[in-house]
Amino acid sequence: MEKLDVVTFGETMVLFNPEQMLPLEYNHKFLKQIGGAESNVAIGLQRLGHKVGWFSKLGNDPFGRYIHKFVRGEGIDTSRCKYTDEAPTGLFFKEKRSSTDIRVFYYRKNSAASLLSEEDLDEEYMASAKILHLTGITPALSASCRKAIFKAIEIAKKHNVKIVFDPNIRLKLWSKEEAKDILIQIAKEADIILPGMDEGELMTGKKTPEEIAEALSFGQNKTVIIKLGEKGAYFESGDDKGYVEGFQVTQIVDPVGAGDGFAAGVISGILRNEPTSQAVRRGNAVGAIVVGVNGDVEGLPSSEEVEQMLNGQKDGQDVKR
Template sequence: MEVVTFGESMVLFNPDANGPLRYVHHFSKSIAGAESNVAIALARLGHEVGWFSKLGEDEFGRYIQAVIRGEGVDVSKIITDPEKNTGLLFKERFVHVNPNVYYYRKHSAASSISVEDLDLEYIKSAKILHITGITLALSDTARNAVFKAIETAKSNDVLISFDPNIRLKLWGIEEARPVIMEVIKMADILFPGKDEGKLLLGTDDHREIGRGFLDMGCKIVAVKLGKEGCYIASREREDLVAGYIVEKPEDTVGAGDGFAAGFLSGILRNFNLRQSAQLANAVGAMATLVKGDMEGFPTFDQVKKFMGIEIYIDR
């Protein structure tokens, strides 16, 4: 297994019309979840990926499992819980602005994930463990599971990839900051946004963010800058890598997950940091071309055509 990740996925209801939800009567059904987004994006890019979670023993849980399995992701470690429901979310859309998102996830099956639910041998089998701050925020038991997974990975030379993904609807910054900072100290590859740098370090300057997290122990920091691209920093180099302009994005949700997947794909293919960042920028940009959280993630051939270059070859 190249990458293993875990966290909550929910059924997403996307409105078929713009405007307040009280006037919307038809929705398209899909799935949403930062970790499963990354898993799906990596699978489409040609990698062997595993994702697991706890799902309700209900039709929504079965739907999530079927969709993710259908994308070529290993879901053999999923646990179903007959006592709890699968989480849901609804989007509310207005023209050319990011949608409002309404979550119905309290006491969901995934929020009860615990250390006992981890298959440690499965985590040991990976080259990279990808985690996000969302799972840390779900519950105390989920938080303990994340730290146990990190401990297992680090003791078995598995790289730790971490996207802080701070969700203030799930927890306040005073609670979130010390927990996230503790994980950052153990991360090998970090994917903060400028807003998260401001929340955690008190600065939105990408260079200060990169250097600050490197000083905490990270090996690679890729600061997401939206349409401007990204800033990458390691102990050996730093670089500002231009992004790809999308004039009228359909949906920006999932772009950060696509970015993380693209970067990890580059690392797994032994690209240098700049090449990995270029791939990450392209996958993130392509994610915004399609309505939905994961529908826009490209295959490796598609992203090469989008970038208009042929330097990315398997090595």
């Protein structure tokens, strides 16, 4: 079996993105795209030159086939994807009231991906990867998805596969209390944790990046990276810690997916054996590029574009840091 750099799994939905910046009820034309945290990260990593596998359970319908073809077309290994006739592929709509006020409406309850279970995991396949990427979205979808997440962690531990965990909290899917309990359980098993400030506060009750990072280390040798939006990120990895400044963005077109881009950049840096601070800076660069393009995956950059950003150049223009 061919070795993979990263394996990830979870729900990807068809996204209907309005052409105009109006309340949703007044929009009549939409772009059909895809969106899903795990597939966003997978595509981001593939474009950065890594070998990635992604799988899900898709509805045996036109939307499920569209997602499968799109992700496979990006060069991702989708050989472990499965179709089901028991439930439809999930959908979601974006509502753009301004460049900074973007709302999301999900139609994913009882979707095909919520039927994912332990039986859908291929141990040999997952053991072939260097990194297992997980998010906090999948365990919120259903009890069977939750069991699949913990089984995946068990497999990764057994085969010394490093676990990267992005809490990615979706409070439309479960309560704060339930989310906190499960996400803390997953974080304790992860090697690298990538929360935003809101997620870190919910999980730990702490208010500063330093306090959150310390709490999420659980007294173990973990790497915790706190996303701070336009301000960059704060990281702690053993005795190595500090703030990494973000990149100035002149125009935000669509901020959704920036966190997934950041995760792809960080994981790419880790796979390149970069120091944590440099991996975080790479994540900041990818996130800054992503927000300038409409859609969840359309703005994910190539390695060349990221290097231009890191070196202070983007499309031939100076980039401020």
